[in-house]
């Protein structure tokens with residue numbers, strides 16, 4: 001049985017218990033939310049990664065995406081990126097390779113980390129179609145499902161499958177006059193090209209029951225892909241995007257009825273003033289499904305610093321209800337990320353998730369403790385409370401103060417120390 005089937009029967013599974021303990025909520029809460037499709041628990045039954053819950057009332061999770069491209073194929077580097085993502089505190093990892101032997105790199109990454117690992121099967125469909133049939137658009141329908149099965153049996157824990165792009169979605173895209181920034185989802189672009197070339201419906205939509213049957217075998221979480229996501233802020237929340245969201249909402253319900261856990265993916269590029277609306281609309285339409293956003297990045301003009309721009313977007317999204325945020329790295333929109341980019345990207349996304357959770361879950365205890373430690377000039381406590389203690393330690397070590405309980409910012413004129421003396425004397 002899948003976790004949602006177990007939950008619907010009123011049973012609390014060991015994985016539900018583990019998630020409840022990690023999140024500090026009751027096991028019954030987790031069971032109820034899983035049964036209603038508002039929380040997913042990731043974990044292919046063949047692989048059993050660390051238990052992880054994504055959804056309502058839980059800490060916002062961070063995803064790091066890695067993978068080769070057709071230009072840079074270095075399996076060792078991808079393994080290093082996977083390890084770094086895990087060490088830096090990513091909650092999930094997406095293996096999105098498109099270059100080299102895709103089966104081999106996926107299997108290696110699945111062995112490298114204990115995190116839940118996700119994929120986008122369409123990438124491999126496109127890659128194999130090109131190699132075997134000469135063009136992506138020549139992929140036979142059967143290949144779509146062959147790849148799905150192969151990845152499920154390898155132990156992949158969640159899959160972004162672009163089921164919500166159908167003839168209606170493409171129609172909306174055409175009627176609205178295409179887009180300022182075009183289609184930026186690789187899966188989305190591939191599907192639209194395939195459907196147009198073959199004058200045929202998206203196989204993942206047309207035979208959605210087959211998708212469900214394959215994923216259900218190993219309790220793989222279906223992440224309903226956002227193939228129409230905006231790749232420019234001027235395209236955010238357009239009709240094609242909303243059409244796909246509506247279809248994904250219906251498919252999500254169907255998946256849950258069939259016993260498959262599912263979440264829905266969101267964009268992309270969204271200006272700050274539209275993020276709250278985007279998240280709340282998605283939550284409302286999907287009956288509070290777990291919502292997975294890619295960034296979002298609230299501007300298009302910060303290549304090199306998109307990881308920082310996306311902190312603003314992801315924090316807002318998390319605040320208003322997004323449950324999983326995908327990192328952006330300094331290489332976003334420019335090149336394939338290197339290991340150092342992964343490290344920075346995960347750190348930035350963790351900051352965003354934390355900031356969002358301060359508002360969403362009202363968690364401010366750590367900030368309170370830090371404020372007291374700072375007031376007390378308790379440097380070891382400050383180090384303990386810091387998210388990134390290696391940076392704290394490095395900066396302090398390279399600029400040691402003359403008076404050990406202060407820092408070199410104000411030195412002997414330490415404001416906290418001066419005031420501390422006054423207040424201590426008054427007591």
Ligand code: SF4
Nearest residue numbers: 407409410414415416
């Ligand atoms: S020296 Fe200045 S910055 Fe450093 S702890 Fe004291 S008040 Fe804060």
